[in-house]
Each structure stands twice: as C-alpha cells, then as structure tokens.
Amino acid sequence: MQSFRIITPQIGEPFTIGRKPDNTLVLDNPMISRYHAVIENADGQWILKNLSQNSVTQVNGSDAAERPLEDGDVILIGPLQLRATLKGGRLQLLLMESAEHDLVQTNLLQEKWESLDNLHMDIPEGVSARMQAGTAEIRFNEKLVDMHGKATKLLQLKEGQTVRLPSCTFHYSMQQLTCKNLPLGFDIEVSNLDVFAGKKQILSGINFKLPAGEILAIIGRSGQGKSTLLRLLQGKLKKGEKSSVCIGGLDYRNEEIRKHIAFLEQDPELRRDLTVRETLMDGGRTGMSVEDFKKNATGRLEKFGELFGLSERMQNPVKTLSGGECRRAALAHELMGNPGLIILDEPLSGLDPYNSKILCTHLKQLAFLGHTVILTTHSYEALEIANKVLVLHQGEQAFYGSPEEAYRFFESDNPEKILANLNDETATQWKTLFNSRAIPTGNSSETAYGTTNALAPETAVPCYFPKVKHPPVLFYKMGLTAKQWFRDKGKFLTLLLQPLVIGFLFSQIFSELSSLWIVAFALILCANWLALSLSIREIVQEKEILQTEFRKGIPILPTLIAKAAIPTLVAFLQTIVVYVFIHFRISAHVPISSLLLSIAVMVIPPVAVGLTVSTFAKNQGQANAMLPLLIIPQVALAGALVPLDQMLPLGRTLSYVIWSRYNQTNLLNLFLERNDPIENVISALAIAVCFYIVVVIKLNYSKKAK
16 A cells, blocks of 8 residues: 655745654655755745755756755655645645665575565565475465455465566565565556447557556547547457457456556546545545555545645535535545556546646646556646657547657647647658657667557566455445435435325325225335335446446445335335325224335335336436336236236236235235235245346446456
C-alpha cells in the first residue's frame, strides 16, 4: 500500500528538513543529513537551500544548492522524493514515504526460516524464506492467488526463477534471494489492437507502450475512438483475435488484474445521498482487505481528503458538491483501494479553468505516487501534465510520443493547433515514420513512439496477488440502502403516504357485504404494485457502481440479499397498513401469524421480479416501462377476474408461473377460515427463488470482461 504524507510549510517560518528530531520535517534515513535542507518564503517566493555537502539534494533531477520552487517541482532529499504544489502562494509538499522504486536487496538463504522484514522493502508483512533441497521457499502470512485464482501461502522458486507480486519481484539464484521493488502502477502494452462493434471496425492497428507511473493523454476529434479504447480496457468491448492488450504483464481480461484498475466516467457514478466521508469509506470497503480497512481506512481517508481539498466537505452529501468536487470525490473513492491503473473518460469536460487546473494537479500528484493514469480529453491543459500523448484519427493511430515530440511533429508550439493540423496526410506521414522508426529519442532501448523491448510484458513470470478478504457485506449494504432511501425526503414522504392513501380509498369501497374474493384480489394487486415499484430501479440506478464492486471481489449474493431486503420489508409494512384499513370493514378474522406469512409471500416474488428487470434494463426509464407488462399478467391470470377453470388451455398453463394465482388462493382460504395447502406458499416462493437465480447468473456474467 503506497504511503504518503502532505506537509504545508508556514509562511514566515523556516522549514527545515533532516534526520535530527528538531527539524520541521524529520526523515529518519541514513542517506539524509542531520540538517539536510531548508525551505523559506522570501518576497512571496519559496526558496530551497541545500545545507548538506555530502548528501543528495536535487530538483527535477538536477543538483540544487539554492533555487526557487515552482509548481510541480520534484525534490529529491537523499532517497526520498517530495512534490511541490503551489496554491495561491501557499506551498504544499507531497512526501512519498515508501521505499524507493527499483530498490534491490539480496538475502543469503539458510536452511531455517528467516524473516524478510529486515530488508525494508515493499513486501507484505511477516514474509519469511529458507532454502530447501536447492529450492527457495517463501512463506506468507496471508494467502496469495495466482493469475488463475488459485490460492497459496508458500511459493517455491527453482534456480533462476522469478515471481512477481504487485509491489515487488523475487528472484532466486545461487542460494540468494533478490527482492526488487516495483512501481505502484502497471505498465501497459497494446499491440495491433482492432476493436469491432458488430461488423463495424471502430479501432484499427493501435500500438503503444506506456511505462508504469506515467500519464497518457488520448486526444482526437469527437467520434475518433477515444472512448472506445477506454471501453475496451474496461472490458466492455472485444478486441480482435490477433490483438494483444497487456496490463502489468497480464491480459487485460484477467480477473485479478482487473481488481486493481479504477475506471471513472465523465460523470462518475456515486451514491449521491451519502456524505463524502461515507463515500470514501465505501471505497475503502470495496478495495481494501478487512484487516487493512480496520488499520488504515481512516488515515487514508484523511490523507485523500487533504490531498483533494475535501476535508471541509466530509459531512456534506455528495449531491451538494460542485462538478469539480464530485470528480475529486469519485477519484478519492477509487484511490482508497490503491489501484495500479486509473482510467478517466473526459475528466476535464465541463469544468471551469480553475477546477480543470486543480484536477490536472491532482492527476500529476497521483503519477508522482506511482499510479499509471490514462485519460481521454479535449482539454489542452492535459498535454501539460502528460508524459505521453496518443492521437487518434478516424479510428487509427495518428501519433504516439511525448508532448514535446507532438509539438515537433505537428510543427506547432500551440496545443490547440495539434488537432487543427491533424488530417489524413499527417496521420499517414506519422505511420510511415513509426514503421521505419525514423525518430529516435536518444535512448537506445526506446524510439519516439514507445516501441521498446525493455517494456515487453513479463508473461513468462508467474504473477501473484494478495487474496483480499473484504469486510462483511450483508448488513453494511442493508444500512447503505436504507440511508439512500430515507435521506431522500421526497421518497420517504411518498413511502409514508402511499399505504395511507390506498388504505383509506379501500376502506371507502369495501364493507361487510363486499366479496372476499375481490378484497383478496385488491390487496394482492396492491402488494404487487408496491413491491414492483420499490424494486424495479434498485439495481439499474447504480449498475455501474455495482459492476465495479463485483469486479473488485465484493460477493454478489449478500449484495443482492441486501438490495432485496429493504424493498421487501417496506412493501411488507405498507401492505400491512393497507390491510389494517380494510380489516375494520370486512367480516373476515384472520390469525395474525397466518396473515403475516401470507403478506410476506405476496411481496417476495414481485420484489424478485423487479430486481430481475432492474438487472437486465439498460436505464431507469426502460425499467419503469416494464411495470405495466408485469402487473397486467398478475391481474389477468391470477384467477380473480376470470376463474381458472374458465380460461383457455394456454391461459391456464401460463397461470402456473404467476405467483398471484397462489397468493389469491392462499389469502382467500384465510379469509374463509379454510385450511390452506402449503403448496400455495411453496410455489410462490419457488418462483421468487428462480428469479433470484437468474439475477445472480446475470450479475456474475456482467462483471467479466468480454
């Protein structure tokens, strides 16, 4: 888990950095001097001064004796990095506390188990290793899963073998175990990518390699395939048979790698009735293990709140946030799980220049922390923070390289003219240069457009991921759903008034002279309407959120039970209220226990059907449009309007799968004080179970990449 701190030096006070306890910022590292450097504000400008003669002090890779700091400067103090952010004259320092990337440590193995904690590497706690019969054995406290989902606590490495974890690699050779830290982010390799929608080809021949911890900006005119590429990485579209897309050395469809990827739409889906604090904690429950959540969730929440300027908004509902704040909250929500790759679709669209600049600053900070970032954009501000630029033209690659190389190729210092100069001729010219490797970058292992063998995917290296045991889901999800329902005052008032209004109307039309057959039918129809209307939008209104949670390993069944519990309970209580109004008008006397069971059996099947429709619907409007088609069969085939023995054969056959038929018989028997066969209850519940099975299958299928 990436560890960082945010420090804000005070104007008018020297900000000293060093190893001794009396420094403002104490860094306990032997490669840092006792008094290493000082930062002071002079005439409105922040100045860094080196106080050490023997230790490293650099700014943006160059030695610094004394120099002014600018927004985005990366300061190296010994082996530790800080990133400077200037906001309205105030300086904010982002300190990455974890061990430096590419750090290598070697341990000579013995025949007895020895802890590897003393290596001070980015490895899980409590790891130990030994040599056994010429083989290195590495033992973990928590289970790991391989790329196929198989769990283990013990890894065995033969001579010359390497294994990869998200944060490091282990290599065994000549009785020595070598551990190398890896960046937090994933490297990306796309080769000969073709994407089809039906028979229509949308993308053709896309090739690029993006190193871990860098930002890729995908630009192009509207309709050129930018969002299509992101949807492919999201697993919503299929690649061509000869195409290759690897993330962190694994196929992009691998279930384990997909758990470590964050996708943010242009208008990110959030549960808008939750507070910002609840939203971030929800992200922690989704992306963190139960132990990690208990230990670190609150600390990470506070850090991201400060990093994204949300600390003062923690108790505000998400629906009260501005567009820029909402996107920052969505980003912080995803970052609670520490993803290796962050993919954003038009994150700057619709934002004013001020909020666009703030978001760009945050994206650069995330890259500094090691996250790999891919974004599509129409905003030229993104070019200022990007390490690489991918230009798409008519579904094909028109350029790939650094922003500086893009300016040279398109012969313009103005970012706005890049797309203005983009046409079929320039796209063809770049492809010719790309195929001939005509523009070297000065690095022998890399050309201008990312074609480098150094970044070849490590498909031959076995990959393992920590097995994540999430915090308990069922009661948490029930509470989450209840908050969403009852914090909406309009919805809450409607839930209260519905049964009162319906019950009052029924009390004015039914009497002791009324047919109990019709009374039973009216109550059942009311229960169906209430249950269906409460459940039919429950999944579709947050389908993207749920699919993300399921992709990250949140179990489907307890989530579904929680989604069903609240509408079932509310519809159950509403139906009881309606019955109370009727009870004083009719002559039937029903035992309370039997009545409660009967009402429960009335509402359970329609809730199941409502959730099924909600699962398959593409939007809320489509789900609502299905309500008449669900209610009318209950009216026509329940046997109340037309007795079952008077129906045509097809009608009688269809009535067997209509739960209201069994509800009608059950409730009428209770009203008439007759024994009711248990088959009526079992049949109605069996129909509900069948629909729930369909929902589970569909949700499980939808979380997988195509």
